[in-house]
Amino acid sequence: MAMMDEMDEDRLNVELQNELLCEQGAESMDPGLGDGGDLPVPRQIRISNVTCDSFWISWDMEARGKERITHYFIDLNKRENRDTNKFKLKDVPTKLVAKAVPLPMTVRGHWFLSPRTEYTVSVQTAAKQLDGEYVVSQWSEIIEFCTADYSSVQLEQLLQKAENIAGRMLPFSVFYRNQQQEYFLQPGLSYRSRDAECRRMLPAMKDDSGSHGSPISGKLEGLFFSCNTEFNTGKPPQDSPYGPYRFQVGAEVLFNRNTNIYFADFYCMYTSYHYVILVLAPDGSKGDLFCKGRLPALSRSDNRFLTCGEEDGGLLSFRHAQDVILEVIYTEPVELSSGTVTRIGGHQLTGQSTANAKKDPSCKICNISVGR
Secondary structure (H helix, E strand, O other), rough: OOOOOOOHHHHHOOOOOOOOOOOOOOOOOOOOOEEOOOOOEEEEEEOOOOOEEEEEEEOOOOOOOOOHOOOOOEEEEHHHHHOOEEEEEEEOOEEEEEOOOOOOOOEOOOOOOOOOEEEEEEEEEEEOOOOOEEEEEEOOEEEEOOOOOOHHHHHHHHHHHHHHOOOOEEEEEEEEEEEHHHHHHHHOOOOOOOOOOOOEEEEEEEEOOOOOOOOOOOOEEEEHHHEEOOOOOOOOOOEEEOOOOOEEEEHHHHOOOOEEEEEEEEEEEOOOOOOEEEEEEEOOOOOHHHHHOOEEOOOOOOOOOEEEEOOOOOOOOEEOOOOOOEEEEOOOOOEEEOEEEEEEEOOOOOOOOOOOOOOOOOOOOOOOOOOO
């Protein structure tokens, strides 16, 4: 928001911190709300410059009574609560009061705005009386808007937090992907991430698991792979939450000198396990073009999560972080003939599936100060 820093602070940097009607030290009021029939009603509400935890708001007003306005009342609700459009002092923190300042003004607050969330907003003008009570205008019309995904700023904050707990790097040699047997053997509409010939796996849309503000959920297509190994054997674990049949492919098939790597997310699911989502995209591919400018790019050979290095003689070597569970999204189709499918001997731990899993918003390790 460098653009905002260059503009008049009184005009655009209204964070509502001292005027928020909540328990965090805001002005304590229990006034009556009188009829301000001569106060102008806000019209043509406009929302702009929307981020994951802020937005600009402005509107038009008639000149009559404008000089009496001392405050603006802002009714902000998540869309599912849109049937409410009145000022409730006890209903915090979505009911805000701000001093009347030149418009537009910035509404900012990670404690009441979440990323990628639909809201409704309406506005009243108000005049504070000598006895501390307010007279107010009628409410404006209700308009809807949606907050944005995490930007590169928030993703860099998540990246730094993930790096802090990644741990040491362990060698590995294969990527693997578990499914039910039918996924590998049976064509049909039930498995739309497979082509009709059952010869390759096709990318599917990323679900809503992980951080609520993740810019890849519902927007990036790919195939999920794992690469974590057991510490004592150096091999993939024999248990999986996704099915007893495993496709396994040499690491160099998906991750090589022609592959770019991106950091996408860091989260947990109310457990001590933490997950890091990485994206592997062949250089210049559709997935690669999507990730550029949206996700932090990592060095292929020097990062804290997943590396591809070159040994003497030109052979590639691979390492993964020990203390986080890596979920690797490969953005292109993968031929079944490039690997093998075998049945694993362990259990199907369905409780550990991350499909559409919601992030724990209370975890201090993997959360940043912009909602979940």
